[in-house]
Every structure is written in structure tokens, then in C-alpha cells.
Amino acid sequence: MAGVKGVAEFFASHGSAITAALGISSVIAVGSWSLSSMRKDIELNKKDIEMHAMRHQKDIETTALRLERDRARELLSLTYTEEMKSFRDALAAKSLMVLAIRAGAAVPATVLQQSLLCADSI
Structure with missing residues (x-):
């Protein structure tokens, strides 16, 4: 019994100091937990931002490829x-020349030569 009485007297005389110490340690614990929670939130936000940035980069690349393809078309x-x-x-020039020759028209040599060159390209 003397031991319990001694503990009771100790708490009675030092109670406010112990309560203050427990209060401070709980404030520190809550603060520590809060900082840890905020760090986790920051990391999650950072990952979300990176994912959005990658998604937008892919969208930009896809749009650029689509524009290149459309321009090529x-x-x-x-x-x-x-x-x-x-x-x-x-083809029209060749047809006209053939019609003119069949009709018996005199076709200048330069026009005939040009017509034959056009016909060769066909």
C-alpha cells in the first residue's frame, strides 16, 4: 500500500508537469501525423499532375500526327x-490534233511535235 500511496503523492505533487508533458507529446504526435499526412497528399498530387501532363503530352503528339497526316492527304x-x-x-490536245489531221487540216510541224510530246507523256 505504501507504494500506491507514494505514486499517488508523486502524481499529486507533479501532476501538472506530467499533464503538460503528455499534452506536449500528444501535440507533437498530432503535428507529426499531420505533416506525414500532408506529405502523402503532396506526393499523390504530384503523381496526379505528372499523369495529367503525360496524358496531355500524348494528346498533343496525337494531334500533331493527325495534322501531319491530314496535311499529307x-x-x-x-x-x-x-x-x-x-x-x-x-489527252484533249492529242484528241484535237487527231481530229484536225483526220479532217485534213494542215498542222504546223511545231504543233504536231508538241502534240506528239504530250502524247508520249500519256
Whole structure:
């Protein structure tokens, strides 16, 4: 019993100091836990930001590839259109020359030579 009484007297005389120490240690523990929690949140936010950045980078690359592909199609279409136009022009020139010769028209040699060159390109 004397031991319990001694402990009781010790707490009675030093109670406020012990309570203060326990309070400080609990504040430190809560602060430490709070800092740890904030660090975890920061790491998660950082990972989210990195994932969004990677997603946007992929979107940018995909858009750039799509634009390049569309531009290549456009150029190919224009080239094809121009080639078809020159092919039609050459074919029309050849047809007109053949009709003129069949009709018995005198065709100058330079025009005939040019027509034959156009016909060779067809």
C-alpha cells in the first residue's frame, strides 16, 4: 500500500508537469501525423499532375500526327488533282490534233511535235 500511496503523492505533487508533458507529446504526435499526412497528399498530387501532363503530352503528339497526316492527304490530293488536270489537258490536245489531221487540216510541224510530246507523256 505504501507504494500506491507514494505514486499517488508523486502524481499529486507533479501532476501538472506530467499533464503538460503528455499534452506536449500528444501535440507533437498530432503535428507529426499531420505533416506525414500532408506529405502523402503532396506526393499523390504530384503523381496526379505528372499523369495529367503525360496524358496531355500524348494528346498533343496525337494531334500533331493527325495534322501531319491530314496535311499529307491534302498535298497528295492536290498533286493528284494537278496530275489529272495535266493528263486531261494532254489527252484533249492529242484528241484535237487527231481530229484536225483526220479532217485534213494542215498542222504546223511545231504543233504536231508538241502534240506528239504530250502524247508520249500519256
